Amino acid sequence: xxxxxxxxxxxxxxxxxxxxxxxxxxxxxxxxxxxxxxxxxxxxxxxxxxxxxxxxxxxxxxxxxxxxxxxxxxxxxxxxxxxxxxxxxxxxxxxxxxxxxxxxxxxxxxxxxxxxxxxxxxxxxxxxxxxxxxxxxxxxxxxxxxxxxxxxxxxxxxxxxxxxxxxxxxxxxxxxxxxxxxxxxxxxxxxxxxxxxxxxxxxxxxxxxxxxxxxxxxxxxxxxxxxxxxxxxxxxxxxxxxxxxxxxxxxxxxxxxxxxxxxxxxxxxxxxxxxxxxxxxxxxxxxxxxxxxxxxxxxxxxxxxxxxxxxxxxxxxxxxxxxxxxxxxxxxxxxxxxxxxxxxxxxxxxxxxxxxxxxxxxxxxxxxxxxxxxxxxxxxxxxxxxxxxxxxxxxxxxxxxxxxxx
Amino acid sequence: xxxxxxxxxxxxxxxxxxxxxxxxxxxxxxxxxxxxxxxxxxxxxxxxxxxxxxxxxxxxxxxxxxxxxxxxxxxxxxxxxxxxxxxxxxxxxxxxxxxxxxxxxxxxxxxxxxxxxxxxxxxxxxxxxxxxxxxxxxxxxxxxxxxxxxxxxxxxxxxxxxxxxxxxxxxxxxxxxxxxxxxxxxxxxxxxxxxxxxxxxxxxxxxxxxxxxxxxxxxxxxxxxxxxxxxxxxxxxxxxxxxxxxxxxxxxxxxxxxxxxxxxxxxxxxxxxxxxxxxxxxxxxxxxxxxxxxxxxxxxxxxxxxxxxxxxxxxxxxxxxxxxxxxxxxxxxxxxxxxxxxxxxxxxxxxxxxxxxxxxxxxxxxxxxxxxxxxxxxxxxxxxxxxxxxxxxxxxxxxxxxxxxx
Numbered sequence: 001x002x003x004x005x006x007x008x009x010x011x012x013x014x015x016x017x018x019x020x021x022x023x024x025x026x027x028x029x030x031x032x033x034x035x036x037x038x039x040x041x042x043x044x045x046x047x048x049x050x051x052x053x054x055x056x057x058x059x060x061x062x063x064x065x066x067x068x069x070x071x072x073x074x075x076x077x078x079x080x081x082x083x084x085x086x087x088x089x090x091x092x093x094x095x096x097x098x099x100x101x102x103x104x105x106x107x108x109x110x111x112x113x114x115x116x117x118x119x120x121x122x123x124x125x126x127x128x129x130x131x132x133x134x135x136x137x138x139x140x141x142x143x144x145x146x147x148x149x150x151x152x153x154x155x156x157x158x159x160x161x162x163x164x165x166x167x168x169x170x171x172x173x174x175x176x177x178x179x180x181x182x183x184x185x186x187x188x189x190x191x192x193x194x195x196x197x198x199x200x201x202x203x204x205x206x207x208x209x210x211x212x213x214x215x216x217x218x219x220x221x222x223x224x225x226x227x228x229x230x231x232x233x234x235x236x237x238x239x240x241x242x243x244x245x246x247x248x249x250x251x252x253x254x255x256x257x258x259x260x261x262x263x264x265x266x267x268x269x270x271x272x273x274x275x276x277x278x279x280x281x282x283x284x285x286x287x288x289x290x291x292x293x294x295x296x297x298x299x300x301x302x303x304x305x306x307x308x309x310x311x312x313x314x315x316x317x318x319x320x321x322x323x324x325x326x327x328x329x330x331x332x333x334x335x336x337x338x339x340x341x342x343x344x345x346x347x348x349x350x351x352x353x354x355x356x357x358x359x360x361x362x363x364x365x366x367x368x369x370x371x372x373x374x375x376x377x378x379x380x381x382x383x384x385x386x387x388x389x390x391x392x393x394x395x396x397x398x399x400x401x402x403x404x405x406x
Numbered sequence: 407x408x409x410x411x412x413x414x415x416x417x418x419x420x421x422x423x424x425x426x427x428x429x430x431x432x433x434x435x436x437x438x439x440x441x442x443x444x445x446x447x448x449x450x451x452x453x454x455x456x457x458x459x460x461x462x463x464x465x466x467x468x469x470x471x472x473x474x475x476x477x478x479x480x481x482x483x484x485x486x487x488x489x490x491x492x493x494x495x496x497x498x499x500x501x502x503x504x505x506x507x508x509x510x511x512x513x514x515x516x517x518x519x520x521x522x523x524x525x526x527x528x529x530x531x532x533x534x535x536x537x538x539x540x541x542x543x544x545x546x547x548x549x550x551x552x553x554x555x556x557x558x559x560x561x562x563x564x565x566x567x568x569x570x571x572x573x574x575x576x577x578x579x580x581x582x583x584x585x586x587x588x589x590x591x592x593x594x595x596x597x598x599x600x601x602x603x604x605x606x607x608x609x610x611x612x613x614x615x616x617x618x619x620x621x622x623x624x625x626x627x628x629x630x631x632x633x634x635x636x637x638x639x640x641x642x643x644x645x646x647x648x649x650x651x652x653x654x655x656x657x658x659x660x661x662x663x664x665x666x667x668x669x670x671x672x673x674x675x676x677x678x679x680x681x682x683x684x685x686x687x688x689x690x691x692x693x694x695x696x697x698x699x700x701x702x703x704x705x706x707x708x709x710x711x712x713x714x715x716x717x718x719x720x721x722x723x724x725x726x727x728x729x730x731x732x733x734x735x736x737x738x739x740x741x742x743x744x745x746x747x748x749x750x751x752x753x754x755x756x757x758x759x760x761x762x763x764x765x766x767x768x769x770x771x772x773x774x775x776x777x778x779x780x781x782x783x784x785x786x787x788x789x790x791x792x793x794x795x796x797x798x799x800x801x802x803x804x805x806x807x808x809x810x811x812x
Contacts, residue, residue, distance in 0.1 A: 047733070048729065048732040048733045049731075049732040049734075049738070049740070050728055050729060050732030050740050051732075078725070081725050081740065081757075081760060081761060081762075082761065083759075083761040115723070115725065116723075116724075116725020116726065116728065117723075117725035117728070117762050118725075226729070226733035228729050228732060305711070306807055309803070309804055309807035310807065310808070312804065312808040313808030315808065317521070317522075317523075318522075318523055319484070319487050319521065319523035319634075320522065322456055322522065322523070322634075323456060323522060323632070323633065323634050325455075325456065326454040326455040326457075326632075326634060327453070327454045327455070327632035332455070334455070334456050334487065351487075351523070353489075354487060354489060355487065355488065355489040355491075355523075356487075356523050356524070394804060394808075395801050395804050395805075397711075397804075398718065398799060398800060398801050398803075398804060399801075401711070401712055401715035401799075402718040402719030402800075
C-alpha cells in the first residue's frame with residue numbers, strides 16, 4: 001500500500017470545488033465537498049472547551065445521524081466565540097447548501113478556520129454556496145481547488161490518496177488537510193477531510209478514525225495552542241461495492257492500514273508546514289516500558305520552545321531535549337538515555353547514558369541543517385515506542401502570528 | 407511596607423561579590439554570598455525530573471541541615487546532565503569555598519545556570535572561589551556585582567529589598583534573581599537568593615517560602631520550558647535581634663507580607679525581562695469559583711504562543727485568549743466571559759459575555775503598545791481570583807535561543 005497523488009475527489013462519487021468569495025483578499029476562501037450518494041460519517045473534534053459553532057453543528061450530525069452527503073468550508077473567519085448569531089449562521093449556511101444540492105440540511109457538514117471572534121459574512125457565504133454547487137467536479141483539479149481554499153497560513157496544499165483491495169474490490173481513500181494539530185497540540189486550526197468509496201458502518205468508521213488520529217494528528221505539534229475549530233471528518237459512500245465492514249476482521253484491518261497511511265502522511269506534512277517552519281522535526285522514543293510513557297516523552301520534546309529554537313539554529317543543544325523529557329511528567333532514568341540525531345546528511349550519537357559522547361559539533365550542525373531531522377531517544381527500559389512530529393520555531397512564526405489579522 | 411533599592415547585602419551581616427573568571431567572555435560569571443553568622447535556610451527547587459548537580463547538593467542541605475552560611479554561584483554552564491563528574495565538581499567547589507571561608511562544606515550552597523550537558527571548568531571555579539572570598543563586602547555595589555554575575559540572557563539586574571518591624575526590631579529582607587519561572591512555567595533557569603536578618607526557624611522559613619513562591623515565581627512564564635536548575639533560597643541570619651519566629655502569628659504574617667512583596671516584585675521583573683520581551687503581560691482572572699480555577703486559566707493565557715505573539719504585534723486578537731482558556735483544563739462558561747485590556751494608555755472592554763463589544767481597534771492597539779499590559783478576565787462565577795505574569799513573544803526570543811550556544 002503506497003501513498004499516491006490524489007485527494008478528496010480520488011474515491012468514486014466524490015466531487016469538490018474551491019473559489020474566492022472575498023472573505024480573504026484574492027485567495028481562495030470557500031470550498032464544497034459532495035458525494036453523489038449519502039455517506040457513512042465519522043468525525044473527531046477539538047477537545048477545547050470553547051468550540052466553534054460549525055464544530056458543534058458537525059458534532060451533532062456525527063452523534064445523531066452518522067451520515068452526511070456534503071460539506072461547506074471557509075477560511076478567513078473561524079465562526080468561534082460568535083454566540084447564538086454564529087450558530088444561526090451555521091443553520092443558514094447548511095440550509096442554503098441543502099437547497100442548492102437537493103439534500104436535507106442535516107446531511108450538510110460545515111467547517112471554518114481563521115480569526116476567532118468575528119462573524120462570518122453570511123451573504124458572501126450563501127452566494128458562494130450557490131456558485132460552488134454549480135461547479136462541483138470529480139477532477140483532481142477540483143480536489144486541489146478545495147484543498148487550497150481551506151488554507152490559512154499554510155504554504156502548501158496537503159492532499160494524499162491510497163488504493164487497496166477489500167474482498168476483491170478496488171477501494172480508494174483520499175484526504176486533504178490544513179493547519180497542524182489536534183486534541184492536544186496544535187496551532188490555528190486543523191481541518192481534515194477524508195473521503196473513501198469503501199462501504200463501512202458508522203461505528204467501525206468512527207472506531208478506525210479515532211484510532212488513527214491518536215497516532216497521527218494527535219502526535220504533531222506546531223505551537224501547543226489547541227484550536228477552537230479542529231475537525232477531522234471521514235466520509236464513506238460505499239461506491240466501491242465491497243461488502244460493508246461492520247466488525248473487526250481482515251477487511252477492517254486493511255481499511256485501518258490505509259487510513260493510518262493517509263493520516264500519518266498528512267500529519268507529517270502539516271508539521272513540516274507548521275507556521276514559519278524550515279524543518280520537520282521527528283522524535284522517536286524507543287525502549288519505553290509503555291506506549292503512554294513514550295508518547296508523553298516524545299510530545300514534550302517536540303513541544304518545547306527551547307528545543308524548537310535550537311533546531312532552528314541547527315544547534316545540537318541536546319540538554320534542552322533531556323530537560324523537556326524531565327518536565328514531561330513521565331518517569332525515566334536520565335542515566336540510561338541515549339540520544340541520536342539523524343537526517344539525510346548522516347547520523348550522530350550525541351549522548352550515551354545521559355552524558356555527552358564528545359560528538360563532533362560540526363557533524364551535528366550538518367545533520368541539523370537538513371529540512372527533515374529525526375531525534376531517536378532510547379530510554380532502555382522496555383520495548384514500547386512512539387513517534388511525534390513537530391517543527392522548528394523561527395522568526396517567521398513570530399512574523400506570521402504578530403501580524404495575523406493585519 | 408514598600409519595595410526599596412537594595413539586594414542580598416541589604417540585611418545585616420550579609421556580604422557578596424561578583425567577578426568574571428572566564429566561563430563567559432568578558433562578563434561577570436561567578437558570585438559568592440556569605441553571612442557572618444550561620445543562617446536558617448529554606449529552599450525550593452525545580453520539579454523537573456532531571457535535576458542539575460547543584461540542585462541535588464542544595465536540596466540535601468535544606469533537607470538534612472536547614473542551615474547554611476555561604477553560596478557560590480556561576481553562570482555560563484548549568485552543571486546539569488553531567489553525571490557523577492558533575493556531582494564530584496559540586497563537592498570540590500563546596501570544599502574549596504569551605505576552606506576559603508573557614509566554614510564546614512555542608513554550610514556551602516551552590517547554584518549554576520547556563521548550557522546543559524557541559525562540565526563546569528572546575529579549575530576556574532576553584533580559583534574564582536579563592537578570589538571571591540577575599541573580596542566579600544556588605545556594600546550595595548557588592549550586591550549588584552553578584553546580581554550581575556548570575557545573569558545569562560537577562561538584560562537587567564533584578565534586586566529588591568524591604569524593611570519592616572518585628573517586635574519593635576527593624577528587619578530587612580533583600581533578594582536578587584535571574585531568569586524567569588519556576589516549578590511549572592519557565593525558561594533557561596530561574597535562580598533567586600533571598601537574605602534577611604530576621605530570626606526565623608527553618609520550618610517557618612520553609613513554609614513562608616513555599617507559600618510565597620506559589621503566588622509569585624510559580625505564576626510567571628516566559629516560554630513554558632522548565633529548567634533543570636531552578637533554585638530559590640532564603641537565608642535568615644537572625645542579626646535583627648527579633649524574637650525567633652517559630653509559629654504562626656502576627657510576626658510570621660508580617661514576615662510573609664514582606665516576603666510576598668519581594669517575591670512578587672522580583673517575579674514581575676523576571677517576566678518583564680523574559681527573553682526577547684518588549685512588554686510585561688499581566689493576566690488577572692476574577693470572579694472564579696476557586697483559586698485553582700483562576701490560576702489554571704490565568705496561566706494558560708500567559709503561556710499561549712499565539713496570545714504572546716498577538717501582544718508582540720499590539721493586536722487585540724482576543725479570540726486567542728478565550729481559546730487558551732478553553733484548553734486550560736478549567737471549566738467555565740464562555741458566554742459569561744468579560745475581557746478588558748488595560749495599560750498606561752487607557753482601558754477598553756473587548757468582549758462582554760463571550761462576544762466582541764465592537765471595541766475600537768485603534769484604542770486597543772494604543773493600549774497594547776505600552777510596555778506593561780494587563781488583561782482582566784471576569785468569568786462571573788464566584789469571588790476567587792489569580793494573577794499571572796508573562797511577556798510577549800518576539801523575534802528576539804528566536805534570535806537569542808537559536809544562537810544561544812554560539
